[in-house]
Amino acid sequence: MERPAKQKVLYLITKSNFGGAQRYVYDLATRLPRENFEVQVACGGNGTLTEKLYTASIPTLIIPNLIRNVNIFQDILVFSHILTILRRERPDIIHLNSSKIGGLGALAGRLIGVKKIIFTAHGWAWHESRSPLARNIIKILHWITVLLCHQVITVAEKERVEMAEMPWTKNKLITIHNGIGAIDFLEKSSARDFLITKNPALAIYKNSLWTGAVGELHTNKGYEYLLRAFAELHHQPATPLVILGDGEEKQALEQIIIEHKLTDRVFLLGHIPDASHYLRAFDIFTLTSVKEGLPYVILEAGLAGLPVIATDVGGISEIVEDKKTGMLVKSRDVGAVADAIPPLLDNAHLRQSLGHALQVSVGQKFTLEKMLANTTLVYTK
Incomplete structure (x- = not known):
């Protein structure tokens, strides 16, 4: 035939x-x-x-x-x-x-x-x-x-x-x-060693809890709300925020970092090829977008077993079920983001349970x- x-x-x-x-x-x-x-x-x-x-x-x-x-x-x-x-x-x-x-x-x-x-x-x-x-x-x-x-x-x-x-x-x-398919994640220590080469000032946080984000520095990603939320966490001085990505909003975000005296705690590492490989450097993953479809980066963070804090926009709630496979917050709400981070920093069991639940869900559904x-x-x- x-x-x-x-x-x-x-x-x-x-x-x-x-x-x-x-x-x-x-x-x-x-x-x-x-x-x-x-x-x-x-x-x-x-x-x-x-x-x-x-x-x-x-x-x-x-x-x-x-x-x-x-x-x-x-x-x-x-x-x-x-x-x-x-x-x-x-x-x-x-x-x-x-x-x-x-x-x-x-x-x-x-x-x-x-x-x-x-x-x-x-x-x-x-x-x-x-x-x-x-x-x-x-x-x-x-x-x-x-x-x-x-x-x-x-x-x-x-x-x-x-x-x-x-x-x-x-x-x-x-x-x-x-x-998404399988990802060859680096284990935490190796991933952190690599990211530290991008900014050696990160080395003092090698053994701390890291909050991270990955994505283009664009207004749609809502990074300004994440930075302003991080500025409210005065009681968490040993926790860095590490952002992988480059884009048109870089200068504006750098100005916010300076304005809020965050230069020693927030690190913009620029574009990192195959950034998903380094996700396990983070202990908490954040996505504070104001507009999304169904973001790959949350699927990647899920496969990495990370607990996720994300804004409830687009299809994010179809991946993350609030308080079961992650934490959902309202977009453009600095206070909500600031309130969501400390419970995860303070509770290793919560981080592990949310991360594992999302990992299983992503592996089955997406x-x-x-x-x-x-x-x-x-x-x-």
């Missing part, structure tokens, strides 16, 4: 750094069964994502002028380039990721007549810190994107329910949680195999 022809899948994503959406694209692009699918990726810039894709021998196209912020002239050029790519490559499926490429790619796909247009929403952008007018405009643009697509994947059920309230969207939406199988069904049905 003749084997069915391979389906050609083109992934499009705006940025080429290696945040959650890029991790998602990389995992799918490198794990789809090659006997059934031919894969390409198109993105803006030459970042960690493109480096990893080249290493994995995934054909990768660079879209000039593609950036996150709106620029009408550049966006027209980007749209024209997407049309050119679609005409040349003739994909059977385009799988769009991130807000801007979602809208531009869906419209281009409809004009070219792509058979299947799929968009994954990694958190709705109207939840970002913007004016009410801007949020409403963004919500309408997201709605139009959904209407242009054949299928929309939300990484959290909460996100699906929100969009399903908009007209003519319900039958297009499906929730597929992010999933596997890469489940994500891949469910996404493949969307491609083939």
Whole structure:
């Protein structure tokens, strides 16, 4: 019997750094069964994502002028380039990721007549810190994107329910949680030794309890609330806060650190490749985002067996059950974050029990195999 022809899948994503959406694209692009699918990726810039894709021998196209912020002239050029790519490559499926490429790619796909247009929403952008007018405009643009697509994947059920309230969207939406595979974690001492090389001043805390965070220094991650909360913990002088990540908010965060006299307790170590390998350097993991989808970093912290303090935004509550597999706090609430940290610092049993419960839950519910199988069904049905 003749084997069915391979389906050609083109992934499009705006940025080429290696945040959650890029991790998602990389995992799918490198794990789809090659006997059934031919894969390409198109993105803006030459970042960690493109480096990893080249290493994995995934054909990768660079879209000039593609950036996150709106620029009408550049966006027209980007749209024209997407049309050119679609005409040349003739994909059977385009799988769009991130807000801007979602809208531009869906419209281009409809004009070219792509058979299947799929968009994954990694958190709705109207939840970002913007004016009410801007949020409403963004919500309408997201709605139009959904209407242009054949299928929309939300990484959290909460996100699906929100969009399903908009007209003519319900039958297009499906929730597929992010999933991860095994991670080769360094044990605590080795992980700390490595991080200390990034800032030797950390050495005095080698045997202390560490509170940590990992992620791009972006307003969506709410680091300012974490820093201000940490400033309230005057009775915990021997506890450092260690943040792995770089980004546009670095200078603003450094100013907050200076303002609150935290320079000897808070350490911004910058971008650390494969940061998840060093998670066991931490005793407590924090994520104080104001906007999320279903964050990989909490799944990683869970696999590492860490107790997690996280804000109740996006799909976080679908991973962390308050006081059972972690601690949930209200977003933008400095006092709530400050109140959540000391009980974990003071109680080793609580840290261990919450960390173990999350580890078991993540290992059962959020596997890469489940994500891949469910996404493949969307491609083939």
